[in-house]
Structures are given as structure tokens and as C-alpha cells.
Amino acid sequence: MKKDTSTEDKIREAARQVFLAKGFDGCTSREIANAAGENVALVNYYFRSKSQLFKIIFEAAMDDFILSMVQVFGSDKTLEEKMRIFIEHEYAFLEKHPELPSFILNEMNREEGCTMDHQKYFLKVAETGIFEECFKAQEEGRMRSISLSSIPLLIMSNCHYPVMAKNMLMQLHGMTSTEYDENLNLHKKLVSDMLVNFLFPQSN
Numbered sequence: 001m002k003k004d005t006s007t008e009d010k011i012r013e014a015a016r017q018v019f020l021a022k023g024f025d026g027c028t029s030r031e032i033a034n035a036a037g038e039n040v041a042l043v044n045y046y047f048r049s050k051s052q053l054f055k056i057i058f059e060a061a062m063d064d065f066i067l068s069m070v071q072v073f074g075s076d077k078t079l080e081e082k083m084r085i086f087i088e089h090e091y092a093f094l095e096k097h098p099e100l101p102s103f104i105l106n107e108m109n110r111e112e113g114c115t116m117d118h119q120k121y122f123l124k125v126a127e128t129g130i131f132e133e134c135f136k137a138q139e140e141g142r143m144r145s146i147s148l149s150s151i152p153l154l155i156m157s158n159c160h161y162p163v164m165a166k167n168m169l170m171q172l173h174g175m176t177s178t179e180y181d182e183n184l185n186l187h188k189k190l191v192s193d194m195l196v197n198f199l200f201p202q203s204n
Helices: 005-022 029-036 040-047 050-073 079-096 100-109 118-126 130-139 150-164 166-173 177-199
Strands: none
Touching: 005 029, 005 040, 005 050, 005 100, 029 040, 029 050, 040 050, 050 079, 050 100, 050 118, 079 130, 079 150, 079 177, 100 150, 118 130, 150 166, 150 177, 166 177
């Protein structure tokens, strides 16, 4: 039997939506097949198992997650500009894929969660030269001398948390979804200013 790429793509997209909505443990191969309008036998034929299909979806999500970093860090902008652009891109990406941060964290925290090829993603970012650029800026006193591992934590906690906690914060502040999104757009500018001013105190 010759594989039909359109059927394969349809199953993959259906699986992506089901996995993002329910996680690995929350769904079955039959649910994925039903969402794709196909039968379970075809899902197994194209992807062998739910685990194999999940691995493909998970890695695709991670690739999308890393892509925005590589695009910004590899540009010829200043470090300050890269930080502001990256935060802008991060919010735009999260607006398009608000389910991804929770999905990735939840699946990596599962007892038998999907593991990530850290080295592959690290090399993609390292190849942009961003680490050398930061070390040089720290040596020259242009950038605050902190561990570079702290920077992703600063970015993720200020960019990802408001998206992941949207429903809770809407209830807490009595906001509609539209009001929250408008407030988040203002928050984005505060985050950008705060992180740039902290990391590059000499530029203030």
C-alpha cells in the first residue's frame, strides 16, 4: 500500500490538535483517528503508534518554539534591540500558539514524558553567536554580569506566565477576554522596558 501524504498530513494535524487539547495521557489513537476522519488502522500504518506520533508532534512544537529565538539572535541588531524584538516575537508567537507553553511543560513533567534533545536545540541557538556576544558585552560592562541561564527564566516568567494563567487572571481581575488581551499588550511594553533596563543598565 502506497502512503498518501495528504492522509498523513491530515492525521498529523488532527493529532496535534488533540494532543494540545488533552495531552498524551488524555487521548487515545481512536480519538485521533476520529478527529482525522480516518480509522485507527491508518493511524498505526502511518505512524506505528500513538507514542511515535506524539514524539513527532512534540518535536515539531519544540522546533517552532526555538525558531523565533534563532531568527532574532542571528540578526545584526544590537543586544538591546535583539532583546526587545525577541520579546515582541515571543508575545506574537504565544498569541498564535497560547497552548504550547503549558503543553510542553505538562508533557515534560509526566512520569514517562517525552524527552527533549537539549543538545540539538542548544546548538541551534549557539550557532547564532548570541552567547559569545553576551559574554563580550558583560566583559565590556555593557551588560549586567549574571548567569546566562537566568535570562531565559526572566523572559519565560514574564512572557509565558500571563498567557498560561489567562483564565485565572481574568477571573481575579474581573476582565473579559478582550480586556485581558488589551491589558497584555500594554504589559508587553512594561516587560520589554524592565528586562532591557535590568540587563543593560549602562544604556539607561
